Amino acid sequence: MPRPRLLVLASTFPARAGDGVPAFVRDLALQESLDFDTRVLVPRVPGAASDEQDGDLHITRYPYFPKHWEDLADGAIIENLRAKPIRWLQVPGLFLAQLIALRRVLREFRPDVLHVHWIIPQGVVALLGGRRVPQLVTTLGGDLYALNAAPLRALKARIVRRAGAVTVMNADMRDRVIALGAAPASVQVIPMGADLPPVPASEPAGVDEAVPAPGVVPARLMFVGRLVEKKGLSYLIEAVRRAPAGSLELEIVGDGPLRTALETEASGLPVVFIGQQGRTELFAAYRRADVVVFPSVASTSGDQDGLPVALLEAMRAGRAIIATDLPGLNEVVLDDATGLVVPDRDTAALLRAIQxxxxxxxxxxxxxxxAATHAEQFSIEAIGSRYRTLLHDVLGAVGRRSSD
Structure with missing residues (x-):
């Protein structure tokens, strides 16, 4: 019996496995391919093939702008637009090219179900070009918390109301989707999964070598994430500035439009920026850390983290975690149980928790x-199983309506 066909629509996807670009869509699609013949449709990014096979995934990347200037989808679209407003010129091309590519793939591949990552832009394209195909829509935060002008909010409401199911990263996001008009039964909290092996139980946290005596070396802090406003990295840098000299070191993993400004803020401090890292290098960085800090904030646009995959990875790697008291983060990091929780934008409280x-x-x-034990429920295998079940449910609901 042939397997059902799944088409995954997304805008953030690695050019190559392990290239440092967030891989949560790829990881989940690979899990979904255990039950579905799976094809992925994403924008073109530098260094990526137009068509390729990645395990059981068939990946198609479409062009949307002259190649020399085509960089809107190279990273996070919303933050890329904020960093360089001239990129708005690429937005119409992205929508139109994705719509054309979607219609072509629908004719060729004839998917039974769509998994649409992000309400905007993919949800809009799926609404226009794939409305006859049942859809699971996943919102990861930025598209829900930001982009709330009246016309965009009305558009988001239409998308989530007609979806067969909607998944969100935390309970606050679920409330917001329901407020847009989605049926409560159709909205589920299922975050992205973490795909890092746990640190062996016999290995002391935060070291690859013998543990030195207390006070001999600085405590090693780590931050991982996009260098954008909502990550709150300025507050962590300021906490390092206020700490006693020689007591802390901070390693920053990630890249983004604020890197130059943040490097200027950190000038003269024991802070090192190492850029985006592949999965192997990222796990080595977790092993070096004593404490991994997620000082997230709500940005001036209203955007904020839903539940960062990096947070789940750090927990699964067995690190001590500090996170701010925001929806999603505070649902996973339980204060004094699986980590420490501090108020957002409170440098003094953050420094006290670090010390x-x-x-x-x-x-x-x-x-x-x-943290490592708690994060087992967020492994990519466990999360993948939940998404496969939900996709089958979306298909089953369509079949039940057809037979009525």
């Missing part, structure tokens, strides 16, 4: 072990 963990290796080990 508490820096001074207490036993606390770091306890919280890291609890």
């Amino acid at each position: 508490r963990l820096a001074d207490d290796p036993d606390l770091r080990e306890r919280l890291g072990a609890a």
